[in-house]
Each structure stands twice: as C-alpha cells, then as structure tokens.
Amino acid sequence: MSEVYAARRTRLRDHCQAGGSQSALISRPANVRYLAGADPHGAVLLLGKTEDLLVCADPPDRRPTEGHLDEALRIHPLPGAGGDAAVAAAGLAEAQGGDSLAVEEHHLTVARHRAIRSVAPRLRLTDLGGAVEQLRVVKDEEEISCLRIGAEIADQALGELLESILVGRTERHLALELERRLIDHGADGPAFATSVATGPNSGRRAHRPTDRRVEEGDFLSVCLGATYRGYRCEIGRTFVIGTSPADWQIELYDLVFAAQRAGREALVPGAAYRDVDRAARHVLGSAGCTEGLAPLTGHGVGLEIDEDPQLAPAAMGKLDACVPVTVEPGVHFPGRGGVRIDDTLVVRPEADGGPELLTITTKELLAL
C-alpha cells in the first residue's frame, strides 16, 4: 500500500508546485488519512521541500489509531504536551528552507493560521483549497472494494433487524441494535449516527432517534451505514408496520421510489451533478411535492460520509466513472411522516453495466 500513498502525495505535490508552492500542510483528518494511511489524533502531514513528515502529539505507538500509517513516512513527535502539530509543521517547513507553504484554509482556524504565521514568518502562506478533497472524488478499486464490503455489512445488519419483532420497540433501541450488528459483522463502527424514524418522524433526513415506540400502521424509516477500513457507505429504507399499508402510504412510497430510480438512472459518467438532482426532484415536483425537500438528492461518500460531489440544484461539475455517491430523495409531511429511500452506488460506464449498486437490500415496500 505504501506506493499508493506515495503516488497520492506525488499528485498533490505536482498540484502545489503548479500553483507555486514548494510545500503543503495537510490538517483535515480525512485528508491526512488519504495521503498517509492513518490520521493519529491531532496529526498533520507536511509535504516538505526536502522530506514528508507526519507531525503528531500522540504517536501511533502511544495511542492506537485506525488505519495503517505508511511506513515510508517519518514521524515527527511534538515535543511536550499541548503543542499544535500544524504550528510545529510550519516551523519544520521553514527549517527545510521552503519559502512558501500551502495550507487548508477551509480547515485551519484563524487562530491557528495566525500562530503559523508567527512561528514561520519567512514562509509565504497560500491556500491549498480543496485540492485533496478533489483528488479523493474518484476512487480506486481498492477503495471501492472497502465501500462494497461496508455496504454488505449494512445490508446484513438491516436484514437481521427486519427479521426481529419491531412493534413496541423504541427508535433509540432499534438504532443501537443496528449499530451493534454492524460491529458484529466486522465494521470498524457506524459510518454516522444511525437514524431510525417511526410514524410522524418517518422520512425525516438525519432524524435523531427518540423514545417513540414502533406502532402498527407506522412508516418506519431506517438509515445506517458501516465504516470499513475507514470507508463509509449509507443505506436507507422505509417500511410499513402491519399487514396492509394505507393507500396514501403506497402512493407516497411509489412516488419516492420513482424519484430515487430516476436519480439512479441519471448516474452516468459525464452527467452534470445538478442534472442527477433534477431527475429525482422533477419526479417529486410533478406530483406536487416541492415543500420541505432536502437541499440535495445525494452526495459523494468515502473516508467521510459527506464528500464531494453534492448532487444539488446549484452544484457545478460532472460525474466521472468510479465516483461513489448516494441517491436519497425523500418526502416528509410534518405530523404525518414520510418516505426516504437511499442507496450507495458507484458511477460506471454503460459498457461496464452502468451504475454499480452497492446496497442491495430490496426496495419493495415491505410490510413488517
């Protein structure tokens, strides 16, 4: 794996040098992990003029960390407690004879930026922007394989839940049980806070589980994901509790299903992000659902659960092959409930069979 990380750092270094910076300071944890294999607590990565260094207060041998640090990287421990790795790294960059340093202005705070300026006054600080995030958008097959395993784990956890008795149990307990099952099946942990929403809560995006109990006739929306080797996927389904869904439930489900299918079918290399969003949104809008829709239809996933691209009305850019995204339209009527259906897919060319569905739990309306 060491070559993978070295190759990523080379791409970033080329980008920086094209922009006139000799060195770069990576502080956003997911970006550190992408380039170094692991992100020990508080660590930053210095792509230096003469050497790359991982600067950290808690070296991986003293405090366990997820991932496996690229052994080609030298670790520079912070002397003493309470030091700031970013500030120390800037000092090292200056000591290496660099005269410019690109930093992640969207991650560094104003206070840390000022401390860097003061410890390394000869360095010209520039903005690296989202350069690492952009490198992360297109995944290699190793990364996709981690997402695929994570999706299998989430499918298994969800499948087991559906076989258990649900009526009378609270949203909070169901969410905890799902998280336990994710770990039972080999996840590092949940990819995000598991959402279980019943009755009037169903269909709400990122609903935080409450003590409400599942009742006959409820819609039940579940959204969960597994983290596997750092990679995070997402699946969301809506079920009905009891034997016969009401007419409004069937109609609403069919509508959201049609919107989600339209979004999935729009996932082709070269499609504009906004067109994927529009495909799903149009289905909902033409049925009169325009109020209270989420600001996006889907988003990239990877080392973070919410990455670029955003599939949203004002998003700029086009899909590439090997970009994993969610497609997750939903409708929620306050006081009444609603439906969300959410898959993780990988964009693939038509010749390779079109979008690869990672989360394969059925999207039929199940009555549980």
Added chain:
Amino acid sequence: MSEVYAARRTRLRDHCQAGGSQSALISRPANVRYLAGADPHGAVLLLGKTEDLLVCADPPDRRPTEGHLDEALRIHPLPGAGGDAAVAAAGLAEAQGGDSLAVEEHHLTVARHRAIRSVAPRLRLTDLGGAVEQLRVVKDEEEISCLRIGAEIADQALGELLESILVGRTERHLALELERRLIDHGADGPAFATSVATGPNSGRRAHRPTDRRVEEGDFLSVCLGATYRGYRCEIGRTFVIGTSPADWQIELYDLVFAAQRAGREALVPGAAYRDVDRAARHVLGSAGCTEGLAPLTGHGVGLEIDEDPQLAPAAMGKLDACVPVTVEPGVHFPGRGGVRIDDTLVVRPEADGGPELLTITTKELLAL
C-alpha cells in the same frame, strides 16, 4: 430557563462592549447551546447591536435538535441551501448598523473569516477569543444537577456490567453494551467514545476498543460517561479479572489510587490548576513512574467532555467553587498494561464539605 440564557447573553454582551465591540458572532456549537439553549446543525448566534438572532439553515422544526431553544430568540432561517450561517449573520450585523463584530477566531476557519469580511466589508472584525468558554467554567446548580444525573447513569451502567460475565468477551462488545445501558438509564447518549481496555491495553488513555477478549489475570480498564441534557461526565475504573491479583497489579493499583486521591484532595477553591496536577503527578513520580504519563491529570467537563480548565503542569489559573473537573491519573506499561482511575468532582469550599464526588462507584480493587 429563558432568563438563564438571557442573563448569559447579557454577561457576554457586557464583556464585548468592554472590549469595544457592539456585536458578537458565536459559532462554536457548545457556545451556541450555552447561550441559546440549543445548537441546531450549522447554527450561529448573533448578539446584534439591536437584536439577538439565531441564524440557521435547518430550523429546529425541520430537523430535530437536542436542547430547547430559548423562545425569546428570533430564528433567522438561511435563504436557500448550502449557505453559511456565519456569513449570513455577519451581513445581518452590518445591516443592524454595527461597525464592529467579535468572532471566535479559534473556531472560525480562515476561509469563513474571509467570506465574512467580503460580505460585511464595513464591519471591523475583532477576536472574541475564549470568552464564552470562560463564562462556561463555573457552573450553576442546574448545570451541576445535570452532571450529577449523568454521573448516576454512568455509575449504574458500570455497576450492571460488573455483575455480568466478562471473560471471553471483546473490548468492542463490552463498550457497546455499556453504551446501550447508558441509554437504557436515560442518557441522551454516551458523553464520548466508551473505552474498554484489557490486558496489555489496560491503563491507556482514550484506548479505542479492539477485538481482544478479556482473559483471566487481565487488568480491565473502563472509561465511560453519560450525556444528560447536554452535560457530559466521565468515570474510569480498573479491575482485575480472576480471583487473586498479582503482586505487581496490587502495587500499581495502590500507586495510581494514591495519586488520584492526592489529586482529589487538592481540589479546593483557589488552588492553582498546576498544583492539582502536581499533587497527583508527584505521587507517581516519587515511585519512579515518569515515562509516558498523560500530559494532564484532569480537565473541566460540561457541555463538552474536555473543557477548561486543564489540570496540567503548565496550566495558568486557579480553581473556583462550582467548577466540575475530572481527576484521572493513570500509568501504562507498553506490552504489560496499567491502571487508570477517573472521577468527576465539583470543587466546593471546605465549609460545604469539600469536593463533591459525582461518580461514586467504588475505587477498591475489585477482582471480577
């Protein structure tokens, strides 16, 4: 409760005006919650020249949030998706006729700060620093009561775990079970990632649970906490598995216990933070334990699990009454394991009985 939040905002406003700023922008979530009662996702609080506003993209009625928003605060929803509440709030501050705005430079990123400057060019931006964090250090009895309930919940969860069979179970499963029990007993959720460390992992600060199983003869260190109405407490204990601890285990336990007691006894109003740290550290040091000690002996707790003050060798400042802190010395020998003992206490004057211990699980060395 509304008066409590209004009084806190008044104190902050007085502080800002003494510093020459007419308005302040609070972006750090725990600070928003402290001053507004809740911190909806992405929300910021504007203490404006003419009116206080909570600016948020996801108003509490659209996306549930913890806490109860002070109803005296007007909510200003962000128009459209993807907007930044801090940037919008700065625009509102300028529109109110303010000429200066204090911002949290230790929380705002460089990129957001620049966006604020560009949307509100007539505002002079100053640094609010840790003013809200400083207000948060001394707790009122309502806040302490939330911590006390959280500590009771953590004690209960831990007590139940001790009654179950431990040998053969993994660190990860024990941690998950503790978190489930926290919620069973009424916690909002865990206060931080529950740590369970066995055998060679025992005694490590913030150890991340692994698939290692509990074995006879192990030390078992557990650190957990409950969040109750937003307030986070912490308890840590170390046990031995099997009937008779080895001599080195008894000696090490007694040493850490003595250090922790020395730290607890140093908790008096007026004591310097560093002297509390020194009291505990001195006990360990005089027994020859100086390598690999944590950089701090304890820290404040409240709306965040790691707040001011830091009880550390270089910390500046003195304890006040009604400041809740942890006292958590530990020793860890790589490859062998170690001991940590961690309590949450509230500093109280001698006349009121001295420090109030919130986490009351026994600190005898239990063999389980």
